[in-house]
Amino acid sequence: MSDFEIRTLRTDEHRAASDLFRDTVHVRPATDAEWERSGLAYQPGGAIGAFDPELVGTARFFDAELTVPGGARVPMAGVTGVGVRADRTRRGVLRALMAAQLEEFAARGVVCANLLASEAAIYGRFGYGLATRNRTYRVDRSRARLRADAPVGGEIELLDADRAWELLPGVYDRIGHRPGMMSRPEVLWRLYEAQCRRRSVPMKAVVHHGPDGPDGFATYFVEGLEAHPWTKDLEVPDLFAATPAAFAGLWRFLLGVDLVDRIVAEERPLDEPIELLLADHRLLSDDRIGDEHWVRLVDVPKALAAREYGAAEPVAVEVTDPLLPANSGTYRISPDGAERTGEPAALRLDVTTLAMLYLGTWKASALAGVGRIEVRDPAAPAAADVLFGTRSVPWSGSHF
Template sequence: MTLDSAITVRTATDQDWPALELLDAVAFGYHPTDPDRTLTRALTRTEDVVVATDNGTPIGLAMDLPLEFTVPGGAQVPARGVTWVSVAPTHRRRGVLRALFEHLHRNIAATGTPLAALTASEAGIYGRFGYGPATVAADVTIDRRFAAFRADAPDPGGVTLTDTQTAAERLPDIYERWRRITPGAQNRPQAQWDYTFGDPEVYRDGGSALFYLTHPDGYAMFRRRGSDDDMVAAVEELVAVTADAHAALWRALCGLDLMKRIEVTQHPDDALRLMLTDYRLPRTTRLADDLWLRIMDVPAALEARSYQVDLDTVLDVRDPYLDCGGVFALTVRYGRARCRRTDAAPRISMDLDALGSLYLGAHRARGLAAAHRITAASERDLALLDLAFGADRAAVLGWGF
């Protein structure tokens, strides 16, 4: 697709912000409030915003912000978080998004950052740019009235009711401990915490202000929604550093007597249903992607994470969008990897987006191979790859950016 000659792509200026806010508002169906503007400007430098213009009028934008993600094994890896990707409805199918992303990813490559990440409003857009879904989230609803815990389920206690001021003092430290052991979770700037505790009413979706349950090793934020005869506890965030904290918080949530249902987004393999007498009680209403990853530097990314078994293989990683692919010798010993470009014959082949899906352990090599997203020279090659890229802890996105 050829970009219209009247359309140019450039770095944004401070004077562009009103037009950029309007573009984003139209694209995502909301009008920014003062807290939104405060958060955006705190997280974003104007020079990290790319804008497309038609005869000088902004008609598209994309930006990236500095983040740090935990990968399997606990290493903290620098990343750039891509967000505010918007194209005016008047300029669809004219190559604007591709032109924006070419400019943006040249900027990201220049930083030397191994990973680029985003959360996708539409799942069909970003694979062609080398992004693969790297975490999976399940929306779950529980009829709280019938929630009974097994006799052998842990009951560690330790949960307290907490006001907003106390939560603001306690939660950031708990989150930081949790994200440093959780693949996919990222650092959380103070500006984002301030926005969370500010809890703008316009984004409560008709619910109450936030309530907080805290444990020395975890917390839950929830709000009440619905009518008096159909009250719902909508859990906005549940973080547990330990299994005891997880069990204690769920016992407290299930003790909210007036609530008919609990709604939560969690990892599909969350242990809650295994603690209940009725395995079917937590009902999954939606299963979807959450974090998407693009590997910007294959050797640096693969050497950053840990692995479950020793491995000697040669990967052919195809990147049809940029030039981050190639053939790489990957050697793993005692959990640590060495990765270098090579002229050897590949044993494993995949596109870059498949490597992004494999990277945090959320998707397995066997599943990707069944979908013809990975090809292997032998069953043994595939089996070892599948085992090696496993992770001790489930991958979860920390907060939506």
């Protein structure tokens, strides 16, 4: 451990933590008016600071729930606002902050912690594994149309920003969650609101009303490109639909918004069937496949017991976790569940790699193929592929 003092910040210290964090990501401090909103995104008791002797590093979390394969929801901490003052980096401040957070999460019964990483090389050493990915794509709006047989039904309602912030949390809660999705607590909605209100163009939102009430929504911004202000992009940060009709209805609406050249759908699930909905799928182009949530299994026995498994022969998996050694041990994974076992391990892996398997994004055989899983029984990777496999591709859809 280091000599830094790490402690929970008081509410009246949150703004200093915010200023410090924003400086580490090269963003100016919040103005008084902005802080009135963005301060609401700090969960009381959720921010910690490293003092040496003044504040030199910070991290924060909010409590939420993560949906795991099979539909169970487990207590999750959303980690964000991580930064170390530029003149104090590479002296172990982040390591001390991470250790303190994990200790606190474990003591409180948090099952997993999720974050979005600024750089891919940082968090693996603390047990965070890349557990969901996403895709950003563009659609040529002026030419794209839905296929004539695309699902229909339901009505679209356009909301202004004030009404949206009031209504969307309730609509989000009604939508079924795929593995990797999370509850959105009040502090997260306040973070989104603060971020949206800082933009120079207004946020707009639409809700899709199906036969049983609101069953989908999208938020969007229309902005001219700096170099070509007459070319307008419609960016979609959020789009959730509970039914095929809601998904098609939201896209039908977006494709019909006037004075827009391109729709940029940001950080979407990898298996979203958008190409299948368009009359000409070549009017869609992929921008990138990106990292989404990095997951840290804080309580491995509870996490493994919470999810469902596919139908395959049981596999004994040995997990090592130097930071939280209570997680280390061998677990028998079978279609009936997961429990500790004394039997010899067929696969050996660290807790970071287990997090990559956990939601179903990566296959055990692929991880074994690149040396991230040690194979003791050659039949085990194929069985683990089926056990950890999921019906839909895991995706969170919540950025923080």
